[in-house]
Amino acid sequence: MTSSPVARTVAVAVVAIFVTYLPITAVSVSLTTIGGATGASTAGLQWVTVSYIIPVAAVILSAGVFGDLHGRRRVFLIGMALTAAGTAIAAASATAGSAALGILCAGQVVTGVGGGLIVPTTLGLIAHAVPEPARRARFVAMWATGLVGGLTVGPLASGVILRYAGWGWIFTPVTVLAVGTAALAARWLPESRSPTGRHLDWPGQIFASVAIAASIFGVIEGGQAGWGSPRAVLGLVAGAAALAGFLRVETRSTSPLLNLALFRSPAFSAAGVAALVALFALVGTIFLLSLFFGAGQHLSPLQIAVRLLFLNGVTVVAGPFVGRLLGRWSPVGLLAFGLALGAIAMLCLTGLRAGAGIGDAAWRLAVLGVADAFMLSAVAVAAIHRVPHDLAAMAAAGNTALRQYGGTLGPAVLGAVLTTRMGSGASMVDALHTALALNAGLLLAAALGCALAARLDRQRVATSNT
The missing domain is CATH 4.10.860 (DNA Excision Repair, Uvrb; Chain A)
Structure with missing residues (x-):
């Protein structure tokens, strides 16, 4: 491929992953507003969040096979069409009265199926366009930056929209972007497939x-x-x-769907655990902080979005620097560093009190933002580090599925911790601190696992070179 087709393919992939992750935080900062309008409980709001992420995690493993068999461009376009349709359903749910919550969750499911098709397909498009691993790492880092960009813009867009319109309108930007991205993909993306020896499991x-x-x-x-x-x-x-x-x-x-022999690779195993824990902590923390800022501090969606900007915005800024490091340092080692820094950030966040101002929250969230840049960029590269070329696509899909499952578990588990602690008489702040401490422990354990995997990986390379 010439540089122009490569640039177009990467650009479409980055915009698509931006659109796919935009709904996660767009909905998160709106949870208090949605709850007030629909009367949803904390459990109901958890379902609003995970109704999107569950189908993403479930579909990802087969999406890569769909792309290999039927064409990555075709699967990409189907994913974008489902994203547009799902967000349109979610937007319309705001006018459905007592049925609003159920229709909203249904729209989230349809959008999530579309996202599940898009996530591995975009990585497959990049891998096809840029087959050289060293060069590809830089573009995968761009892809990760697009992912975090979606998480960053989502709260701001929703915050502004909710100042002037009802909560159903927060889904409209995703619908418009999905249609526009599909139009670009239909014009720019070449078709590619790898059907040999593949069938759906x-x-x-x-x-x-x-x-x-x-x-x-x-x-x-x-x-x-x-x-x-x-x-x-x-x-x-x-x-x-x-x-x-x-x-x-x-x-x-x-x-x-997933060759279990991949787990014999220390790098792949460590990256899988790290992917699950990292998204568990990131998405779960955004869910918790959105509830804390909204229900605990009674902030508006836009005020919540400004605070979360110190998390996701810093990740976007730090992402390109991490991308350069990935070409020089072990991705598993950088992943271990990011996880350890994430654990420190969680402990810093336990210093938040009921009356914490924006300054108290900003620097703590910025530390987590730097940690996320390392985790999200390094984990995608670490997943295919040392994996045979013919298993690279499957390894990437497996790692992505674990990452999305972690993103699903985060709001579910941490929301359950919050509910259980508050149900036993703890304040929201104390319950929040308990959940954040759990995050810190999991991130630290994953960091130690990655550090051990990086050491084993170095030993294997040294042995193979002798």
């Missing part, structure tokens, strides 16, 4: 989808109705059984 897809949805249902119900409630137990047991079924099916499939 329907049993694996079904088991994976049930495992993700059931486990999240169990966690949310546990936080709302008690961990011993029949619905919580049923969800968690069903999720565990489906996971066992998925692992069994994948070991026997001739064309698995």
